[in-house]
Amino acid sequence: MQAAMDSMEKIVSLSKRRGFVFPSSEIYGGLNGFWDYGPLGVALKRNVKQAWWDDMIAHHDETAAETGAPSPFDMVGIDSALLLNPKVWEASGHLSGFSDPMVDCRETRARYRADQLVVFALVLETENGGRETITDVLFASPGEAGKSPQDELLAPHRKQLRRILKSRPGGDALSIEAIAGALEDESARARTLAPGATEPGTLTAPRAFNLMFKTYIGALEDSSSAAYLRPETAQGIFLNFKNVLDTARVRLPFGIGQVGKAFRNEINPRNFTFRSREFEQMEVEFFCRAADAEAWYVYWRDRRYRWYVDLGLRPENLALREHEDSELAHYAAACADVEYRFPFGQSELEGIANRTDFDLRQHMQASGKDLRYFDDQAGPDEERRYLPHVIEPSAGADRATLAFLCDAYTEDEVGGERRTVMKLHPRLAPVKVAVFPLVRKEGMPERALGIYRELRGKLDAAYDEKGAIGRRYRRQDEAGTPYCVTIDGRTLGDDTVTVRERDSCEQRRVGSGQLADYLAQCIGG
RNA sequence: GCGGGCGUCGUAUAAUGGUCAUUACCCUGGCUUCCCAAGCCAGAGACGUGGGUUCGACUCCCAUCGCCCGCUCCA
Numbered sequence: 001m002q003a004a005m006d007s008m009e010k011i012v013s014l015s016k017r018r019g020f021v022f023p024s025s026e027i028y029g030g031l032n033g034f035w036d037y038g039p040l041g042v043a044l045k046r047n048v049k050q051a052w053w054d055d056m057i058a059h060h061d062e063t064a065a066e067t068g069a070p071s072p073f074d075m076v077g078i079d080s081a082l083l084l085n086p087k088v089w090e091a092s093g094h095l096s097g098f099s100d101p102m103v104d105c106r107e108t109r110a111r112y113r114a115d116q117l118v119v120f121a122l123v124l125e126t127e128n129g130g131r132e133t134i135t136d137v138l139f140a141s142p143g144e145a146g147k148s149p150q151d152e153l154l155a156p157h158r159k160q161l162r163r164i165l166k167s168r169p170g171g172d173a174l175s176i177e178a179i180a181g182a183l184e185d186e187s188a189r190a191r192t193l194a195p196g197a198t199e200p201g202t203l204t205a206p207r208a209f210n211l212m213f214k215t216y217i218g219a220l221e222d223s224s225s226a227a228y229l230r231p232e233t234a235q236g237i238f239l240n241f242k243n244v245l246d247t248a249r250v251r252l253p254f255g256i257g258q259v260g261k262a263f264r265n266e267i268n269p270r271n272f273t274f275r276s277r278e279f280e281q282m283e284v285e286f287f288c289r290a291a292d293a294e295a296w297y298v299y300w301r302d303r304r305y306r307w308y309v310d311l312g313l314r315p316e317n318l319a320l321r322e323h324e325d326s327e328l329a330h331y332a333a334a335c336a337d338v339e340y341r342f343p344f345g346q347s348e349l350e351g352i353a354n355r356t357d358f359d360l361r362q363h364m365q366a367s368g369k370d371l372r373y374f375d376d377q378a379g380p381d382e383e384r385r386y387l388p389h390v391i392e393p394s395a396g397a398d399r400a401t402l403a404f405l406c407d408a409y410t411e412d413e414v415g416g417e418r419r420t421v422m423k424l425h426p427r428l429a430p431v432k433v434a435v436f437p438l439v440r441k442e443g444m445p446e447r448a449l450g451i452y453r454e455l456r457g458k459l460d461a462a463y464d465e466k467g468a469i470g471r472r473y474r475r476q477d478e479a480g481t482p483y484c485v486t487i488d489g490r491t492l493g494d495d496t497v498t499v500r501e502r503d504s505c506e507q508r509r510v511g512s513g514q515l516a517d518y519l520a521q522c523i524g525g
Numbered sequence: 526g527c528g529g530g531c532g533u534c535g536u537a538u539a540a541u542g543g544u545c546a547u548u549a550c551c552c553u554g555g556c557u558u559c560c561c562a563a564g565c566c567a568g569a570g571a572c573g574u575g576g577g578u579u580c581g582a583c584u585c586c587c588a589u590c591g592c593c594c595g596c597u598c599c600a
Binding site for chain 1: 526535536537551553554557558559560561562563564573574589590591592593597598599600
């Protein structure tokens, strides 16, 4: 564990030193939960997003079924606004509980409005006519104090009640006594049995869930102009489902992808960029027939896991974790997380969920607009108008970037010296090739500059002539540059250069005319 | 959000209620150098922020911000 934390510190330190990630607003003391990407970091993150966009959208072949896919399908992209009509968040469920204190049950994962949860004690009438209030266990039930009928409040706890009554002979008739303020009282909460829970003490203290950032549109700051920064990109896709359907000539099954910023006012940002208040998502909402949803869920789950492996994350650091039923959100039929073993623990990179038709149904109801799909391929006995079901692979761009950084970080030994090298996949590496003159004389810099300028038009290249050659190699190792080209004495004679490979430090001589093709082949794609 | 710990150049560090705040690496410029952080010369760079105590605060006190750990939270 100590070694693990050290490695996280090294990654944070290297990020700062080399310009991958900086604390946001650093000269003013930083801002908790916000981070800036430096020159290398922005290149890395852009490459992550580009790889996602290319693999999911731009390079998708809709004319043939991919490996494992039930059928061919279309993929298109959108870029929706950050601020949406506040009604969107009412319909999606993000706004409920925004202003009211909420209470969660850790066991059942249910969430209640604190003012709609009645906590009460049982009052038993004993044989000799006395009354006994049981205080060692309290009960919580949905309802309103003073209004909800006793039977309704007792209903969720029948089993427990029967047991209690049995252990108290004669204590047959019973009443209840509501306890005000019990949810705020830690010791009372510890004794309170939540609806559906098997043991007391699973309720959290009431608190407001201001997870959405609030702002105001226009000059007036009043409730009518309130708006929220989107806490996820998904809703922007659902809102445009009909637009895309009407304009993009797509048929089911098809997916709409979006990459963009989202904001959550997290109570407690932690672990470097892993949980930030401003972050970037890469999401697909994939629409299909209800009958096919399960097959598509499996397809997307497996495909998205493979994506990380293909980009170089070590499989031993990755896990695909299927959620238990108790873990599922109320609208989800299935959900799996792609998790990465970060130095601070195994945590989620991406969630793939079968969201059924929940989102479209919510928006259809709330907006009054018909969002059903007209299926002209449906058989005579089949429904022709229906709401598609949705598979949602939702990935965090910053989390993926952090995972690639962690996974790439390597320390090894070259010629007896310790070396830090970022073994980034060539597709993700900020710089693909660096060009060096071996020494700064005999026309080598001029020759190297010529080669650099030629390469620069084709791929991300860097030029460096400062310091000893070994130092320049090491600098590029820390940036994750997969190839270094060095111009030496032989270049001036036979027009060949050396190409040094990052991970092995091995060199090959390549004719300068073939260099661009050779590198393109090494890097691939 | 609660509890605990910690804030000195980019990184890692040293020292001190009182003169230009130490050292190494990194970084910048130059010299040298024909392949993996060599050497030489020169240079830049810090007491998180605000307030208080004091003749004088990087040092003591308070607040604040940030970071780390545990709990909590995680649509």
